[in-house]
Amino acid sequence: MRRSPRRAVIGVAFAAAGCAAVFAPGAQAQSPWPSKPVRMVIGLTPGSGSDLLARALAQRLTPLWGQSVVVDNRPGASTNIATELVARAEPDGQTLLFGIDIGLTINPHLYAKLPYDIFRDFAPITLICDFGVVLVGHPSVPANNVTELIALAKSEPGKLAYASLGVGSQMHLLSELLANKAGIKLLHVPYKGTPQMMAATLSGEVQLAWAGMFSTRSLVSSGRLKAYAYSGTKRSPLMPNVPTFVELGMPEVEMGVWYGLLAPAGTPRAVVDRIHTDVAKLINDPVFRNKELIPKGYEPIGAGPDEFAAFLKRDFARKGEVVKISGAKVE
Structure with missing residues (x-):
């Protein structure tokens, strides 16, 4: 049976030391992040519940990051188009996936072959929330x-x-x-x-x-x-x-839907930690929480990169069992 990470949101100071190494002046001559608008790719159409939440996050993250956060809708192929796009993006933290369980832990069991591997091609950032139907x-x-x-x-x-x-x-x-x-x-x-x-x-x-x-x-x-x-x-x-x-x-x-943020594999850990820290701030913010999450039936989580990675492995196994029971396959 699926077990979600505990609902206590990871402390927002969790990443400070790691971030300092990358964002300090002259650290390995890396440019400050973000250096240009951040693209948040989502595999569903505008107006869907996941799209509305992604846009609410983008609006609040823009002033925190000093760069525009743009939601890029790439619907089609049961979210596989959006998922592949981010898997192939530069691992610089400028392109993120607003991930939904179907593209990451269900589709690999439905399709004989996918152009991405969720464990090889992605850096988990944060499990935002989950909800039942x-x-x-x-x-x-x-x-x-x-x-x-x-x-x-x-x-x-x-x-x-x-x-x-x-x-x-x-x-x-x-x-x-x-x-x-x-x-x-x-x-x-x-x-x-x-x-x-x-x-x-x-x-x-x-x-x-x-x-x-x-x-x-x-x-x-x-x-x-x-x-x-x-x-x-x-x-x-x-x-x-x-x-x-x-x-x-x-x-x-018992089976829920979940939303999370992921980056291409190889994205610097300090960038991943910075994104998680800022999203966790929003999830903990009473105004955002009580406007965008709780009234819409979402259960806030805010788990960090390591916890999200462990959750993905558990959910992948659980969804594999479910797909087997259903007998579903997509050619």
Whole structure:
């Protein structure tokens, strides 16, 4: 079972000594960092939740670094395009990856060959946050809790349809984990994007979907959707009445999404430490935390480079098990 690093944010003074060696005048004749605008590459379209958080970080980091921080959206190939771009960038700290779990710890198990290796080609900087998703259903579904939903699925094998963003997406993997644990068969219906997926669920074209608490809370409270259970390790404050799969005796269905920052392998450690220190300041800042993280269902973490590297290894192994259960493969 996946274990996230403890939520205590790493102390922001952690990197001071290492940074001094590189940023001191004349240190190995290196230019001060950053020497030009910093590019933060993300593999999803503008307006997505991850994009909005990346832009909030960029806006706050710009005055701290004295250079513009520019969010560069490179969607496509399930975030592989953005991930490869950063893997091939100069290791000078000027190009960063706003990483999402699918590109780093899921896709390597889905694709027979990728143009990057997450352990060889990247320097982990910080694990920013993680969050779970909620299983929701159309109000016409004659089941009001997970027990009733499983019973319904068993009585009608393969008839209950769930929406996803495609093979290997979080929604696909979670649905297959649930089906495997409960001994049921569900119908997988992939969509091109979140708007199409949610429109299909709201119209009753499909019966089930997985989505973030922030985007579904009002739909559930207004009765347009039913909420069954949450995939996080503990209940979300956004929907405190929705149980977790863990407390329902189904810990196998616990799986969250995470966001982190990475740089190309070979980036100077002092630069990596400086970036982590400044991002940790923001995560600890009550204004940023209470505007950009907590209200949107994100659980702040702020783990440092070594802890993030260890987490990547654990999550890589965990997601490999999940993909194997799902049987998902992308040619």
